[in-house]
Amino acid sequence: MRVQVRYFASLREALGAEEAVDVPAGSTLGALRDGLLARGGEHARCLARGRAVRCALDQVMADEAALLHEGAEVAFFPPVTGG
């Protein structure tokens, strides 16, 4: 299935604003991150395990156990700093 991945802040500067990604049906958000990590390069650096990366699914904060669906909007971003 195809999902839309969006990046913000320092992740956006390194990886671009967004990209369409194909994942196996039934994938979790964590599996998507693993898949992106496996590309190596900047994706591996920015999304490495141990780095503080937060995620949202369909514009709601989510954790990596969240199940993706066809057309899902996933976002990866650094810890937020508003207010």
Added chain:
Amino acid sequence: MQRIVVTVQRADFDLAAEVAALREGDAQVGAVAAFVGTVRDRSDGAQVSAMELEHYPGMTERAIEAMASEARRRFDIHGARIIHRIGPLLPKDQIVLVVVTSSHRHEAFQACEFLMDYLKTQAPFWKKETTPDGARWVDARQADDAALARWGLQMDNAG
């Protein structure tokens, strides 16, 4: 009448005008508590000459509205007005406004502080500061996670 209005905008805001609008027509309001966050010219030991506020369009408004609904669930408040600015800002500029109305002061103070603690750790905004050494992204603070935890909400942000 209970009302919650949340706006994410580039334009500046006027505290007095927003308070007046929130209070209008509600003679049951006995307390108004407000917070304004502003841009400082120093941060983490460096001089800051400018700041850029990035956000997640769509998610920011929804996230803050959900926080306001949670505040209304926890505290007996009449209404809330929240404004968060985005885009380029300068030292002394206003960044964020939280105004809460209630019958009595305790709920207004509590809800105002709760909303700021929640917004600081869960609203999708990111600040980039311009310093003499160049532009840098602001780091999230564990102290803000601790502030939110005091309300019974364990939501990892800073990590």
